[in-house]
Amino acid sequence: MSTIQALQSNSKLITEKWLLLQAxxxxxxxxxxxxxQKAEAAELVTSLVKSLTENSIDDPxxxxxxxVKENVGILSLSRARQGYSPRETATFILRLKEAMLEVLSSExxxxxxxxxxxxxxxxxxxxxxxxxxxxxxKGREDIIMRQTDEITEISTPVxxxxxxxxxxxxxxxxxxxxxxxxxxxxxxxxVESESSIAILDISGVPAxxxxxxxxxxxxxxxxxxxxxxxxxxxxxxxxxxxxVHLGIxxxxxITKATLASALRTSxxxxxxxxxxxxxxxxxxxx
Amino acid sequence: MEKIPILKFGEFLLVxxxxxxxxxxxxxxxxxxxxxxRKHHSRGVLIDISAVxxxxxxxxxxxxxxxxxxxxxxxxxxxxGMQPAVAITLIELGLHFEGVYNALNIEKGMExxxxxxxxxxxxxxxxxxx
Amino acid sequence: xxxxxxxxxxxxxxxxKDAIFFRNAVKTYATKIxxxxxxxxxxITAASEIVRNLLKYGGGGKAxxxxxxxxxxxxxxxxxxxxxxxxxxxxxxxxxGFSTGKSLGLGLPGAKRLVDQFDIRSTVxxxxxxxxxxxx
Numbered sequence: 180m181s182t183i184q185a186l187q188s189n190s191k192l193i194t195e196k197w198l199l200l201q202a203x204x205x206x207x208x209x210x211x212x213x214x215x216q217k218a219e220a221a222e223l224v225t226s227l228v229k230s231l232t233e234n235s236i237d238d239p240x241x242x243x244x245x246x247v248k249e250n251v252g253i254l255s256l257s258r259a260r261q262g263y264s265p266r267e268t269a270t271f272i273l274r275l276k277e278a279m280l281e282v283l284s285s286e287x288x289x290x291x292x293x294x295x296x297x298x299x300x301x302x303x304x305x306x307x308x309x310x311x312x313x314x315x316x317k318g319r320e321d322i323i324m325r326q327t328d329e330i331t332e333i334s335t336p337v338x339x340x341x342x343x344x345x346x347x348x349x350x351x352x353x354x355x356x357x358x359x360x361x362x363x364x365x366x367x368x369x370v371e372s373e374s375s376i377a378i379l380d381i382s383g384v385p386a387x388x389x390x391x392x393x394x395x396x397x398x399x400x401x402x403x404x405x406x407x408x409x410x411x412x413x414x415x416x417x418x419x420x421x422x423v424h425l426g427i428x429x430x431x432x433i434t435k436a437t438l439a440s441a442l443r444t445s446x447x448x449x450x451x452x453x454x455x456x457x458x459x460x461x462x463x464x465x
Numbered sequence: 466m467e468k469i470p471i472l473k474f475g476e477f478l479l480v481x482x483x484x485x486x487x488x489x490x491x492x493x494x495x496x497x498x499x500x501x502x503r504k505h506h507s508r509g510v511l512i513d514i515s516a517v518x519x520x521x522x523x524x525x526x527x528x529x530x531x532x533x534x535x536x537x538x539x540x541x542x543x544x545x546g547m548q549p550a551v552a553i554t555l556i557e558l559g560l561h562f563e564g565v566y567n568a569l570n571i572e573k574g575m576e577x578x579x580x581x582x583x584x585x586x587x588x589x590x591x592x593x594x595x
Numbered sequence: 596x597x598x599x600x601x602x603x604x605x606x607x608x609x610x611x612k613d614a615i616f617f618r619n620a621v622k623t624y625a626t627k628i629x630x631x632x633x634x635x636x637x638x639i640t641a642a643s644e645i646v647r648n649l650l651k652y653g654g655g656g657k658a659x660x661x662x663x664x665x666x667x668x669x670x671x672x673x674x675x676x677x678x679x680x681x682x683x684x685x686x687x688x689x690x691x692g693f694s695t696g697k698s699l700g701l702g703l704p705g706a707k708r709l710v711d712q713f714d715i716r717s718t719v720x721x722x723x724x725x726x727x728x729x730x731x
Contacts, residue, residue, distance in 0.1 A: 320667070359553075363633050366549030373569055397556050404552040406545060406567035406574070485615045488647065518636065519618060521643040522701040550636035558640065558705040559691060 182296040183236060185286035186279065187228045194224045196278035201271065223250060224275070227307075236299050239306035251307055252314035259318025268315045269308065276304040331360050337368040344445045345374045346438065348413075350383030358394035362401055375407050376448060378441045382413030392427040399432050408433070408448065412441035469494045473505055477578060478540075481513040481571075486520070491527040498531055502540050509578035510535050513571050515546025525560045532564040541566065541581045545574035598672070602627075602662040608675075609655035614646045617658050621671065624660050628669045630731045638671055638729040641706035645675050645725050648702055653677025653723060663728070670711070670730040681719040689715070 186193070198212060198220055227247050235243035251272065258268050280297050287293040335357075340346045347365050351357075365377055379398060384391065395411060402409035412435040414422075422429060435441040446453055467490055472479040478501055480494070498510060510531065514520070520528075532542035543566045555562075566581065568574035602624065606617050618639050625635040642658075649656045656677030663672045682688045691704045707713040712728035 317667075359633065362553050363549060366552060369569065370549060373573075375569065375573070397553075401549075401552040401556045404555060404562060404567055405547050405549065406569040406577075485618070487611045487615055489611055519639050519643055521640045521647070522705055523644075523647060548636075550633045553633060554636045554640045554709065557637065557708050559701050559708065560705070 182283060182287060182292070182300070183228075183231045183233070185283060186231060186300075189282050189286065190224050190228045191221075193228070193275075193278050193282050194221045196281060197224065197275050200274040200277055219254070223247070223254075226250065227275075231303075236296075236303070239302045244303065244307065248307055248310045251311045255311040255314040256318040259315045260322065265312075265315065268311065272304060272308040272311055276301060276308075279304070331357060335361050335364055337364055339368075339372055339374070340378070340442060341445065341449075343372075343374045343449060344376045344378065344442070345369060345372065346378040346380060346442075348380040348383060348438075351385075353381075353384055353391045353394055355390075355394060358398065362398050365398065366401060366405055369402065369405055369407050376445045377402055377407055377409045378438065378445065379409060379411045380413040380438050380441070381411060381418070382415065382438070384413075384418075387418045387421055387427075389425055389427060392422065392425075392429065396429070396432065410435060410441045410444060412436070412438045467493075468497065471497055471501055473501070473507070476506075476508040476582070477575070478502065478505070478507045478510045479513075479571075480511070481516070483516050486517060486524050488523055491524050495527050495531055495534075499534050499538070502535055502538050507540050508582045510540055510542045511545060511571065511574050511578060512542065513545045513574070514551075515548065515570070517551065518548065520547075520551050520555060522558055522560055525555055525558075525562070529562060529565060532566075536564060541578055543568050543574040543578050543581075545569065545571050598663040598665050600661050600663050600672075601669075603659065604661075605657055605659045607655075608646055608649055608658050611650060614643065614650070617646060617660075618643060621660055621673065624662055625671055628662055628671070628731050630671065630729075634729055634731065637709040638673070638727065641709040641727055641729075642673050644702040644706040645673075645727065648723075648725075649675050649677050649679075652682075653679030656722070668730045670728055673727045675725045676722065677724075678722040681721055681723055682715075682717040683719055685715060685717060 194217075198217060201220075202212060227244075230243040230247055232243060235241040254271075255268055258271075279300055283297060283300065284293060287296065335347065335349070338346045338348070345365070345368055347361065349361060353361070361379075365379070368374070369377060379395065381387070381395070387395075399409040399411070410433045411429075414434055414436055433444065435444060443453070467484075469480060469482055469484070469490065471494075478498060480498065482494075484490070501507065502510065512528065512531070514528075528542075528544055532544075535542050542564070544562075545568045547567065566574075566577055568577045604620065604624075606613070606620060608614065608617060621639050621642055622635060625638065630638075646658065649658070654677065656675060656679070659674040659676075661672045661674070663670055689703050689707065691701065703715070706727065710727045710729045712726070714726040715723065717723040
């Protein structure tokens with residue numbers, strides 16, 4: 180019997196062995212596996228043995244395996260999202276190899292043929308595993324990227340503190356991609372709310388170096404191009420020290436120590452007076 | 466030849482650019498505006514670019530030129546409604562808008578022009594929302 | 596680094612109005628890969644600078660738009676080719692404020708700041724090729 184025939188006629192056995200090996204790996208009983216997982220495994224084995232031909236068995240990169248690779252890829256991707264470990268994902272395919280080689284060894288009696296074909300099957304499955312691993316990593320990377328996006332979005336809220344005054348507290352390090360997001364959402368909000376003043380509060384920024392300062396200056400310049408003014412508040416003493424020591428020129432920018440004083444400056448610019456009720460009564464003589 | 470329409474509005478000239486700018490069109494605008502400033506003795510020029518999605522260094526320079534030329538002829542220039550993406554791109558490009566005043570929209574631009582020309586409140590003019 | 600090209604289009608740029616057509620074509624490609632508005636604006640502005648050089652100094656040429664991927668990221672790659680006189684001193688042309696024409700001299704260095712990858716090759720008497728790449 181040829182290797183291909185042996186594997187194709189035993190696909191059911193391979194599936195069973197594979198499931199058993201997986202179960203022992205997980206320290207579980209075979210019946211802990213869901214019907215869905217079993218069906219998945221059966222389908223994978225069937226499509227794998229079906230794609231084995233006289234030509235494809237010698238070429239692990241053959242297009243015949245693209246369907247199998249795709250399915251394994253999808254499976255690995257979903258495992259990555261479900262939080263499976265890399266080890267679990269790798270063993271998943273390793274056990275399939277084990278199952279196939281086991282079946283092969285009981286079907287093929289000629290030692291020479293068994294060795295040669297086992298090698299071929301191994302190569303094919305190794306190839307599939309590399310593929311599966313790539314998909315797994317990609318799944319993880321997608322999650323990281325989505326989380327990065329979420330963090331950037333969460334961390335840049337634009338608050339409307341007064342009619343015509345926006346405040347944007349920046350928390351965390353201000354790198355160039357972050358600045359990009361900050362600038363974009365700030366300017367967008369300026370347009371939408373028709374605000375003429377924006378306060379950028381950097382109390383939550385751990386350090387200001389030349390690069391961060393440059394980003395701040397860019398944000399202020401862009402705000403001015405839109406026709407609004409930008410005040411930078413929350414400058415802690417140590418930040419003021421670094422700025423001067425580094426020789427950064429912020430003279431063209433309105434800077435304030437606290438958000439409160441920035442707000443006061445905004446009222447000034449808008450020509451609002453903040454007056455205590457009792458004092459107002461006195462002033463109007465009521 | 467394609468031209469951007471310029472409206473006379475009292476002492477002001479009003480331009481709203483509604484088409485995609487290209488170099489020749491921008492150069493024509495510069496020439497036309499300056500001629501009209503002289504013809505009408507205009508005191509202010511307002512250019513609304515809220516519909517313009519791309520401004521590169523050349524078109525940016527035309528805007529700066531208009532402002533500088535008008536200034537020599539005793540007229541102030543306000544550019545209004547610049548889109549956020551355009552503003553950020555211009556900063557990244559390294560273009561400085563010296564001599565050009567900016568405002569969020571046409572309404573605020575008009576106020577700004579008036580305050581510039583009649584020297585209303587010298588301290589707070591740019592930020593005034595009244 | 597190798598890129599896979601997913602989509603490609605070549606546009607001849609010989610008159611100023613072609614620049615607008617080209618800008619719109621880039622926009623269509625950028626929208627197709629759902630590139631954000633800011634990045635779209637940046638690459639189109641950069642392209643606008645290069646197209647101007649192509650028309651002014653290169654006597655017109657060809658502009659190619661491609662959607663490329665490195666397997667993880669998707670982006671837009673633009674290639675501009677002219678058969679003009681070429682640029683004798685690239686370093687000088689790439690520095691801020693240098694201009695042989697009456698422009699601000701922000702064209703090439705400015706365009707470089709707006710994209711993720713910038714490549715310029717020029718041979719005097721043969722022509723200039725500029726490549727811009729912006730990831731989504």
